[in-house]
Amino acid sequence: MYAFNYHKPATVAEAATLAGKHADGKLLAGGMTLLPTMKQRLASPSDIIDLSKLGDLRGIEVKDGVVTIKALTRHVTVANSAEVKKAIPALAELAGMIGDPAVRNRGTIGGSVANNDPAADYPAACLALGATIHTNKRSIPADDFFVGLFETALGEGEIITSISFPVPDKANYQKFRNPASRYAIVGVFVAKKGADVSVAVTGAGDSGVFRQKDFEAALKSNFSAAALDGKSQSAAGLNSDIHADAEYRAHLIGVMAKRAVAAAK
Amino acid sequence: MPTVSMTVNGKPVTGEVDSRTLLVQFLRETLRMTGTHVGCDTSQCGCCVVHIDGDAVKSCTTLALSCEGAKVTTIEGLANGDQLHPMQEAFRENHGLQCGFCTPGMIMTAVELVGRKGHNLDEKTIREELEGNLCRCTGYHNIVKAIAAGAQAMGAKA
Structure with a gap:
């Protein structure tokens, strides 16, 4: 160092x-x-x-159909929160899949989102749930926040203070993880709210997390795993590395998306 | 150089550190408490797990300066004099180690696990909770047995 x-x-x-x-x-x-x-x-x-002294950046609030998680809230807190489990169970499950227990005891939601690692879990939840990222200066919709690999819309001197997630009707996150690093090789977060369906993919895209709009369109008319039959993800723009090549990741996106739809609640 | 003060195993300690000194370096090199090990140094193996304010964390991935004012417990802080902590005793009894390098981290992880999930731990839970602790000797079988037994013993003692 x-x-x-x-x-x-x-x-x-x-x-x-x-x-x-x-x-x-x-x-x-x-x-x-x-x-x-x-x-x-x-x-x-x-x-x-x-930032560890900023005690006022910790905590979870569920109000008027929105779960707001302050930036320094640790993964373990989100995973075990009775309020989050009740409002958005998929979000609590996602937090419990990050890293290992010692990492979850220390890692924070704000840190994960600000870092925008292309294989991190929270960015997929933010995109699929239509979250808003609040900073000390403004509020940024998730769709505008994740700009590219490790890149976000955050400017200099801008600090995430909290993230708010509208409660969906149904959601689920499925992760095919690297057994050593426990990062997502492919992770798919599916959320349904009213007539809207969002499908966000992490771990795969060569410019980070993205929405799979073809899958979204198919699921809007029929929210079932069968609606994705015959739909496929192109390998163009996906990562190839020693863990998985782009074709394999493309295949996994279809499989994980179907599993997430089937398990959504 | 900045100084840092914290409580380690119940004793207040203060030391001068470089800003980049990791908690594990502070423990091992400044305090000369070498029970906490450095295995991978990349937050994978869990040999360096200690408790900070009751939470099991990887001390190779924590700055010493971030621990100002914290209560840290290391493997040296578990035994009561010559009497091993029930989890240490369970590892001895169940042959939950071979070379012993990962053992301090295993035991610190296990003790925190019991605090979170109680004294009746099934094999699946224990194996899942050990995701962040690697052992290259035992194949984990006896470690899992030791943690189940140690958890029970901690309950019996309480």
Whole structure:
């Protein structure tokens, strides 16, 4: 790890000022991705702005059909939350599939979403559920938030404060995971709300999480796994790596989408 | 250099650290408490698991400075003098180790697991909860047995 200056702000405003001042700095939430990346010297931030003191960024609220999760809420908290399990069971299940218990004890929803790892789980939930990402400056719809590989709409000095998820009628997340890293090789989140159906795919796209609009159209007229028979995902624009090639990922997207539709509740 | 203060196994400690010092380095190199191991150093293997404010975490992926004011428990903090903690005793009794390198992390993970899920743990639960702890000797069979027995023993003691 390269040397850096360490800051531990007490308020979001202070954190934002520090982040604005140190253009090559990084915000540290749970650190489950950032610290390993720094240890491998793939990242060398000049400054680390540790958000762990910002206690007011933790907590979950369910109100008027919307689940709002504050940014520093840990995966373990979301996975075990009775409120989330009741309102959006698929979201609690997704949180319980991230990493391993020690990672879930430390990793945060805001950190995961801000990092936008192409194989992370939460971005799929955000897209499929039509979440809104709230920052210290504005509110960004998920469709506009995830820009590309590890890239988001967040500007300098902008910090995620919470994410709100409208409660769907039905949803499910199916993940075909890498058994070593426990990241998604392919993960598909399906959500149905009224006449709308969203299908979001993580782990596969070469510019990160995306919506599978063909599947969405088929499921809108008939929300059943059978509606996806004969539908296929093109391998163009999908990742190939040592874990799976693009054709295999394309196949998995179809399989995982069907399983998610069948299991949606 | 910045200093960091925390409570480790009930004792207040303070040390000078580089900003990039990891919690596991602080424990092993500053405090000379070498019970917590570094296996992979990439947050996969779980040899470095300690408890921070009661939560099992990977100390190789936590900055020491982030632990200012925290209560940290390591493998050295479990036994009561010469009397092993029931989970340690269960690992000994069930031959839940061979080389012993992963054992501190296994035991710290197991003790936290009992705190979260209680004293009656089935094999499936234990195996799922051990996702973040790798053992390259035992094939896990006796580790799972040890954790089930240790969980029961912790309940009997309480």
